[in-house]
Amino acid sequence: MTLLVSLVVxxxxxxxxxxxxKGDLFRVVAGTVLISNAAVLTLxxxxxxxxxxxxxxxxxxxxxxxPLVQALALTALIIGFGVTALLLTVAFRVYASSRTVDLDQxxxxxxxxxxxxxxxxx
Numbered sequence: 001m002t003l004l005v006s007l008v009v010x011x012x013x014x015x016x017x018x019x020x021x022k023g024d025l026f027r028v029v030a031g032t033v034l035i036s037n038a039a040v041l042t043l044x045x046x047x048x049x050x051x052x053x054x055x056x057x058x059x060x061x062x063x064x065x066x067p068l069v070q071a072l073a074l075t076a077l078i079i080g081f082g083v084t085a086l087l088l089t090v091a092f093r094v095y096a097s098s099r100t101v102d103l104d105q106x107x108x109x110x111x112x113x114x115x116x117x118x119x120x121x122x
Contacts, residue, residue, distance in 0.1 A: 005041070013034070024102065029087045036084075050063070094106065
């Protein structure tokens, strides 16, 4: 079971890294989301223990699940959703202002704007 979870996390992380290397702004956002989710899955897999719910009174002689891992994973997911919403908003705003999401084209446009500003200052 541990090997299967490790392979799934590695596949998700690898897919996220692949998307980060693409020249499309929305694919970069998707890659960031996948890497974040891979980190959460790693956290959950690292703290995975089978046991009773951590509610008092604890069952006599049985193992209790660690609630800290679950709380950290939930917190990471909530923060990840917020960051994803922010990144998508910024990417949409970039698209709305420049009508492109190609990173190479955006950098060329930015360089040409800087050159125009330097010419007007002189």
